[in-house]
C-alpha cells in the first residue's frame with residue numbers, strides 16, 4: 001500500500017492507540033467498534049475513524065476493528081515490529097530509573113549498556129547490566145550493534161557525548177538533557193521534557209480554577 005504523508009498530530013496520537021489496544025488484547029477483547037474505543041479513550045469516534053483511515057482504515061463496516069490486527073499494524077507504523085538495542089549515558093537517578101523499567105523491552109527497546117564517568121559506579125549492576133566507564137564506549141560501539149543512545153547526563157555533557165556516539169554509528173538519540181542538539185541530518189533526536197508535561201498540568205489546573213470561578217460568578221449574578 002502506498003502511504004500518504006501523515007500529519008505529526010496523527011503520529012503523536014498513535015502510541016496512545018497502541019497502548020489502549022495492547023490493554024484490550026491483554027484482557028481478551030478481540031474486536032471493538034470506533035464508538036467503544038472512543039468511550040475508552042475519550043476521543044471522538046470520528047477522530048478515531050479519521051486517524052485510522054490514514055492507514056487504510058483497518059475497520060470493517062458492522063464489525064468494527066480487529067484489535068490484534070489494528071495493534072499489529074499500528075505497531076508496524078511505529079516501527080515496533082523489530083527490536084532496538086539501546087545504551088544509557090549517565091547512570092544517575094534518571095538513567096538508572098530508565099534502565100530499571102523492564103517494559104521498554106516488551107516494546108522492543110532493549111537496554112544493553114549503561115555508561116558513566118564516575119569510577120565509583122564502575123561495575124555496579126543495574127538489573128543484569130553492569131555500569132561501564134565512558135572510556136570503554138568507542139570500543140563497545142564497535143563490538144555491539146547499538147541503534148539508540150539515551151542521554152541522562154548533565155546538559156553540558158550532552159553535545160560531546162551525542163557527537164561521540166553518532167560518530168560511532170548510533171543513529172538515534174533519546175535526549176533527556178535540557179539542551180537542544182544540532183546533529184547531522186541523518187541522526188534522529190527525540191527530546192523529552194517531563195517539565196513540559198508538568199507545566200501543561202499547571203496550565204490546566206489554573207484554567208480549571210478560572211473556569212469554576214467564572215461559573216460561580218455567573219451563578220451569583
Ligand SMILES: NC(=O)c1ccc[n+]([C@@H]2O[C@H](COP(=O)([O-])OP(=O)(O)OC[C@H]3O[C@@H](n4cnc5c(N)ncnc54)[C@H](O)[C@@H]3O)[C@@H](O)[C@H]2O)c1
Nearest residue numbers: 090092093094116117118152153154155157176192193194
Ligand atoms: N528531560 C526530563 O524530563 C528530565 C527529568 C529529570 C532529569 N533530567 C535531566 O537528566 C539528567 C540526569 O538527571 P539525574 O537526576 O539522573 O542526574 P544525576 O546527577 O543523578 O546523574 C547524572 C549522571 O551522569 C553522569 N555523567 C556526567 N558526565 C557524564 C558523561 N560525559 N558521560 C556519561 N555520564 C556522565 C554523572 O556521573 C551522573 O552519574 C540531567 O541533565 C537532568 O537535568 C531531565
